[in-house]
Amino acid sequence: MAKSDRKAVDKVFILLGLAATIILLIASCFAWYGYKFATSQVQTELSEQKVFFPQKGNAAITSLPEADQKEVNKYAGQQLVNGQQAKVYANNFIKVHLQKVAGGKTYAEVSEEAQKDPTNQKLIAQKATLFQGETLRGLLLGDGYSYWTFGLLAKYVAIAAFAGAIVMAALVWLGLRHLARLK
Numbered sequence: 001m002a003k004s005d006r007k008a009v010d011k012v013f014i015l016l017g018l019a020a021t022i023i024l025l026i027a028s029c030f031a032w033y034g035y036k037f038a039t040s041q042v043q044t045e046l047s048e049q050k051v052f053f054p055q056k057g058n059a060a061i062t063s064l065p066e067a068d069q070k071e072v073n074k075y076a077g078q079q080l081v082n083g084q085q086a087k088v089y090a091n092n093f094i095k096v097h098l099q100k101v102a103g104g105k106t107y108a109e110v111s112e113e114a115q116k117d118p119t120n121q122k123l124i125a126q127k128a129t130l131f132q133g134e135t136l137r138g139l140l141l142g143d144g145y146s147y148w149t150f151g152l153l154a155k156y157v158a159i160a161a162f163a164g165a166i167v168m169a170a171l172v173w174l175g176l177r178h179l180a181r182l183k
Contacts, residue, residue, distance in 0.1 A: 006182070007179065010175060010179050010182070011179065017171050017172040018172050021165050021168040021169045021172060024162070024164045024165035024168060025165045027157075027158075027161040028159075028161035028162040028165060029158075031154045031155070031157040031161060032154070032158035034150075035151045035154040035158055036151075037151070038147050038151025038154065039082070039148060039151040041147065042082065042083055042086075042143070042147050042151065043081050045143065046080050046082070046085075046086060046144055047079065047081050049080070050079070051079065052077065053075045053077060053078050053079075053080065053085075053089065053093070054076065055076055056076035056077065058076075060093075060097070061093075064092070064093070065096065067092075068093070071088045072088060072089075072092050072093050074088065075089075080140075080144075082144075082148060083144050083146075083147065083148020083151075086144030086148065087140070089140055090137040094133055094136060094140075095137060098129075098130060098133045098134065101126050101129050101130055101133070102126040102130065105130075106130065106134070107127065107130035107131050107134045110123060110126045110127045110130055111127050111130075111131075114126075114127045
């Protein structure tokens, strides 16, 4: 390949590298924005609800199975403000307590029973408790934990894209140095 042809090919690769660097930087910025938006939105919404984990030693915690106590005790006394806390509160606290309401039956099961026996006050009370508990649990897992997790994934994408941009910028710089030596 002639020297002038080689220079033309090198210039194309340098321009492609520069374009890749810019695209990676833009992707990094958008992903970082997604991370900040998702996690701050979850934190704001959860903070406004003013939900606190019970204090360590509280009967609401000591009545839980040992594995659930261990998870809940990590946050004992703290305000619920992030996705990981939302997951623990939903799965290791609310879910366990809901299983005690109607012998492990779900809202749907109790609701069906209550429709067959509409005067049964115990079923009506269980239905209301299960509805509220399962709704809160679903919101914590869906709107709290899920969005928080997506936010954290966006953070890792942002970091990876930024690292890729640095590598591409270094390759472009090396390409420019190489091109300058060919003159």
